[in-house]
Amino acid sequence: MAKKQFKAESKRLLDLMINSIYTHKEIFLREIISNASDAMDKLAYKALTDDKVAVDRSELKITLTPDQIARTLTISDNGIGMTREELESNLGTIARSGSLQFKEEMAKQEKAEGDTTDIIGQFGVGFYSAFMVADHVSVTSRAYGSDEAFRWESDGADGYTITPCDKERVGTDIVLHIKANTEEDHYDEYLEQYRLSDLVKKYSDYIHYPIVMLMHKSRQKPRPEDAGDDYKPEWEDFDEWETLNSMVPLWQRPKSEVKPEEYNQFYKEKYGDWEDPLSVIHVSAEGTVEYKAMLYIPAHAPFDFHTREYQKGLQLYSSGVLIMDKCADLLPDHFRFVKGVVDSQDFSLNISREMLQHTRQLKVIATNLEKKIKAELLRLQKDDREKYEQFWKAFGIQLKVGVVSDYGAHKDLLRDLLLFFSSKEGKLTSLAEYKERMPEEQPYIYYACGEDTAQLDKLPQAERIRDKGYEILYLTDEPDQFVINALGELDGKAFKSVDDDDALPETDEEKAALEQQAEESKPVLDFLKEVLGDQIKEARISKLLKTGAVCLTADGPITLEMEKYFQKMDP
Ligand code: ADP
Ligand code: MG
Numbered sequence: 001m002a003k004k005q006f007k008a009e010s011k012r013l014l015d016l017m018i019n020s021i022y023t024h025k026e027i028f029l030r031e032i033i034s035n036a037s038d039a040m041d042k043l044a045y046k047a048l049t050d051d052k053v054a055v056d057r058s059e060l061k062i063t064l065t066p067d068q069i070a071r072t073l074t075i076s077d078n079g080i081g082m083t084r085e086e087l088e089s090n091l092g093t094i095a096r097s098g099s100l101q102f103k104e105e106m107a108k109q110e111k112a113e114g115d116t117t118d119i120i121g122q123f124g125v126g127f128y129s130a131f132m133v134a135d136h137v138s139v140t141s142r143a144y145g146s147d148e149a150f151r152w153e154s155d156g157a158d159g160y161t162i163t164p165c166d167k168e169r170v171g172t173d174i175v176l177h178i179k180a181n182t183e184e185d186h187y188d189e190y191l192e193q194y195r196l197s198d199l200v201k202k203y204s205d206y207i208h209y210p211i212v213m214l215m216h217k218s219r220q221k222p223r224p225e226d227a228g229d230d231y232k233p234e235w236e237d238f239d240e241w242e243t244l245n246s247m248v249p250l251w252q253r254p255k256s257e258v259k260p261e262e263y264n265q266f267y268k269e270k271y272g273d274w275e276d277p278l279s280v281i282h283v284s285a286e287g288t289v290e291y292k293a294m295l296y297i298p299a300h301a302p303f304d305f306h307t308r309e310y311q312k313g314l315q316l317y318s319s320g321v322l323i324m325d326k327c328a329d330l331l332p333d334h335f336r337f338v339k340g341v342v343d344s345q346d347f348s349l350n351i352s353r354e355m356l357q358h359t360r361q362l363k364v365i366a367t368n369l370e371k372k373i374k375a376e377l378l379r380l381q382k383d384d385r386e387k388y389e390q391f392w393k394a395f396g397i398q399l400k401v402g403v404v405s406d407y408g409a410h411k412d413l414l415r416d417l418l419l420f421f422s423s424k425e426g427k428l429t430s431l432a433e434y435k436e437r438m439p440e441e442q443p444y445i446y447y448a449c450g451e452d453t454a455q456l457d458k459l460p461q462a463e464r465i466r467d468k469g470y471e472i473l474y475l476t477d478e479p480d481q482f483v484i485n486a487l488g489e490l491d492g493k494a495f496k497s498v499d500d501d502d503a504l505p506e507t508d509e510e511k512a513a514l515e516q517q518a519e520e521s522k523p524v525l526d527f528l529k530e531v532l533g534d535q536i537k538e539a540r541i542s543k544l545l546k547t548g549a550v551c552l553t554a555d556g557p558i559t560l561e562m563e564k565y566f567q568k569m570d571p
Contacts, residue, residue: 003159004092025185028129029196030203032075032174034269035127036062037207039079039172041322043144046080048323053144057321064200064213064244066191071178073134073190078171081143087152087162091127091139131156133190134176140165141172200244206266208320210243249320251294251343255282267296271339275299278387281340281376289364291344295373298337301394305337312336314369317343329362334402334410335373337395342369370413377417381430389428392419400483408486415487420480421453423462423472431490439469443505444496445489447473449481461498472498 040060047055065074082090130137135155142149149167154160167173179187189195193215200211221234250258250266264276277296284292295314304310312333313326320343331338346361380388399418403411415431422429424437434445446465450456456474465472475481484495496503506514518525518540528539 003161004088005159006092006157025132025187026190026199027203028132028134028176029075029190029199030269031126031129033062033200033204033207033211036075036077036079036172037209039077039081040209041079043078043080043170045322045325046144061210061212062207064196064211066193066196066213068191071180071191073176073178073196074173075176076171076173078169081146081170081172082139082141082150083143083146084148084150084162086143087139087141087150091152092160130174130176133178133187135179136177138175139172140167140175142167142170144170146170197242197244203265205245206248206250207245208247208249210247211245212241212243214239215242247320249317249341249343251282251292251341252320255284258282263294263296266294267339271296271298273298273302277339278391279376279380281372283369283372285365285368289344289346289361291342291346291365293340293342293365293369293372295338295340295369297373297376297391298339299390299394301337310336312338314338315341316347317341318347319343319345323347327362329359330366330369332366332370332402332410333405334399334414335370337398338373374413374417381417389419392428397477397479400477400479404479404482404486411486415490418483420447420473420475423448423457423466423474425471429473434471434473435490435493437471438493442468442470443493444503445473445493446470446496446498446503447475447480447484448498449475452476459498461503464504465498468504 040062043053043055044057044060047053047057060078063074063076065076066072067074137154139152140149141152149165150162151165152160152162176190178190179185181187193213196213197215204211216237216239218235218237221236223231223233250262260280263280263282267273267277267280268275276299278299279297281293281295281297283295293314302310311326311328312331313328314330315322316324316327316330327342330342342365344361344365377388377391380391396419399414403414403418417430419428419430420434421427422434431445438445446462448456448459448462450459453474453476456462456472456476462472475484487495489495525539529536532539
């Protein structure tokens with residue numbers, strides 16, 4: 001049978017895997033086990049949502065079988081399995097989101113360091129990692145609801161075959177033919193029970209299905225009743241099934257017992273990110289609704305974040321059983337970048353069928369989580385500014401959109417989280433920090449809209465305001481003006497555009513001087529109007545300028561920047 005070729009990008013990833021350095025090779029087991037666990041989750045989930053599917057959850061497990069003579073390690077699951085088409089599309093290409101990002105990052109890192117091996121250890125790289133330790137991989141699978149089975153086989157980079165075969169039970173058996181030892185690399189250990197057992201404890205302890213292995217052990221025989229003084233203890237060999245993992249999900253463990261690496265590893269594995277999250281929020285709530293939650297704030301926006309494909313939501317578990325994969329009701333839109341899980345016994349297993357009855361509980365949890373997320377972001381803003389600014393760069397725009405949306409319903413919640421560029425500080429500032437620096441007599445909170453901060457720094461209108469020691473927020477993002485309009489004011493102080501005519505209230509003297517100046521300048525102003533004609537509404541003496549000679553001002557409540565924005569939207 002003719003071999004099919006891998007897609008080009010898969011080939012590259014495969015090469016990278018096969019040549020990865022020794023210390024990372026061991027993660028292949030974690031990858032294969034996590035796929036097996038996913039497959040069982042999918043089957044259990046199907047059973048929840050479809051009355052015709054009956055699955056006994058207690059039967060679901062992952063079995064490891066090393067065979068030192070054949071040099072194989074078999075990882076079996078009784079999950080949902082794969083059809084022929086699924087074998088083809090899931091294992092024949094790497095088109096997954098995670099891999100795409102991986103590749104991009106890889107290219108970047110390659111340039112920077114000339115070395116790509118490090119990310120392999122950090123990031124969930126998936127099924128292909130099997131080729132780090134195996135020179136031949138076969139995947140025998142029977143999909144749920146099908147009586148056919150197929151075998152996918154490959155020696156690595158030069159392609160794969162798929163052939164029909166027999167398999168009695170639904171699920172997947174992955175057989176890795178373990179490579180022979182070389183001078184530098186040792187592979188024999190992946191056939192040793194105790195090494196495998198350690199690897200499961202290290203990487204897959206929290207997997208909530210049993211990972212079992214028939215362990216070969218020996219024990220002392222019981223001392224016979226009639227044994228004399230010269231009795232020498234005898235030993236016997238026996239085999240015993242052992243569950244290798246503790247099955248306690250990370251979020252069920254007390255916060256004090258979870259190491260930062262464990263949080264991060266879980267995140268990267270589960271959400272296919274190569275970078276550690278900025279923050280973890282681990283909640284154990286008691287009260288009207290009891291739940292555990294583990295939320296993550298990513299360090300960067302996923303590549304599809306700004307597309308329609310991106311779906312917000314948290315995974316919802318009931319006592320460790322996944323009942324909903326992306327529960328959108330648990331996250332407000334302005335925090336849609338948050339990833340994580342919520343586990344509550346208060347939900348029944350068939351929540352998807354009776355969602356409505358649970359909306360109250362969901363609301364309580366969602367409101368609590370929203371508060372926790374805000375508190376954590378504020379903490380970052382105060383205590384770890386660098387991280388917060390990284391967060392702001394990635395998701396600030398989402399918060400701004402949040403302020404404007406739903407008729408400003410969320411503005412009070414989000415206001416404290418906003419950052420704007422400050423004329424005084426030369427960097428980003430929060431509104432609270434602005435207020436703290438503000439002189440008491442300052443009448444307004446000033447802002448100026450423009451393309452970039454350097455340009456705004458030269459704005460003639462801003463000079464007089466800055467001279468008074470007042471700080472100006474430089475707004476350079478398109479929605480900024482709308483954000484300011486939605487906010488309206490801050491603790492009683494209104495926002496004021498620097499090109500507003502009455503940006504600086506003048507004294508009576510100043511007023512008189514201005515009137516006189518206008519009188520004297522009438523010929524010049526008339527001349528300007530005559531020359532420019534319809535291009536301007538009027539030419540007048542400005543109170544705003546100091547050393548600058550002229551400036552443009554918008555007519556009415558809309559600023560020039562907004563006008564530009566509307567013109568762009570309306571071609
Ligand atoms: P990921 O797990 O991130 O999707 P992988 O490379 O680990 O990527 O796996 C690719 C796909 O192959 C999975 O998404 C899944 O559809 C399928 N797959 C892998 N292992 C199994 C398995 N044991 N049972 C069912 N499907 C599997
Ligand atoms: Mg996987």
